Amino acid sequence: MAPHSKEKKSKNKLAAEIRITIDSVEYVFSPQLATNKDRLQLWHESKLTLPEVIDALDNGKVETFFIAALVFLARRQMHKPASFESISESITFDSELTVVLDEGGDSPKAQESDTQPS
Numbered sequence: 001m002a003p004h005s006k007e008k009k010s011k012n013k014l015a016a017e018i019r020i021t022i023d024s025v026e027y028v029f030s031p032q033l034a035t036n037k038d039r040l041q042l043w044h045e046s047k048l049t050l051p052e053v054i055d056a057l058d059n060g061k062v063e064t065f066f067i068a069a070l071v072f073l074a075r076r077q078m079h080k081p082a083s084f085e086s087i088s089e090s091i092t093f094d095s096e097l098t099v100v101l102d103e104g105g106d107s108p109k110a111q112e113s114d115t116q117p118s
Contacts, residue, residue, distance in 0.1 A: 015031060015054070015101040015102060015103050016030065016031075016032065016102050016103060017029070017030050017102040018030075018031065018070055018074075018099065018100070018101055018102070019098075019099070019100040019102065020067060020070050020071055020074065020097070020098070020099050020100075021096075021097070021098040021099075021100075022067070022071070022090075022091060022095050022096070022097055023095055023096050024096075027070070027071050027074035027075065027078075028074060028077075028078075029070050029071075029073050029074035029077060030077065031050060031054065033077060034050060034073055034077070038073055038076045038077070039073075041076070042069055042072055042073060042084065045072070045083060045084035045085065046065065046068075046069060046072070046084045046088075048065070048066070048069045050069075050073070053066050053069045053070060057099060057101070062097070062099075064088065064091040064092065064093070064095070065088050067091055067097060067099070068084060068087045068088035068091050069084070070099070071087050071091070072084045072087050075087070
């Protein structure tokens with residue numbers, strides 16, 4: 001009998017770049033460039049991991065705190081850090097959101113996100 005593997009394979013290739021636009025302000029995040037220090041800081045402040053955030057977006061589960069996590073990491077890559085709490089408080093259900101996952105191909109995968117409650 002072959003040993004069981006506990007490794008979970010991702011069905012989607014990790015995006016080369018994620019562009020998040022919130023109320024006309026754009027943030028660019030490169031998941032491959034996310035440092036351990038930045039990812040650990042995200043975990044420390046939010047208890048979210050980068051794979052959880054990416055999987056949620058891939059599955060169409062858009063919550064403001066997932067968007068805040070991407071902005072948090074993008075700001076750290078831009079050397080303009082802010083606390084996760086302040087970022088998440090600034091994103092509301094009235095915010096106009098667009099998330100574009102650029103997988104490095106010819107056309108990015110756009111996910112227009114309307115956070116207004118149904």
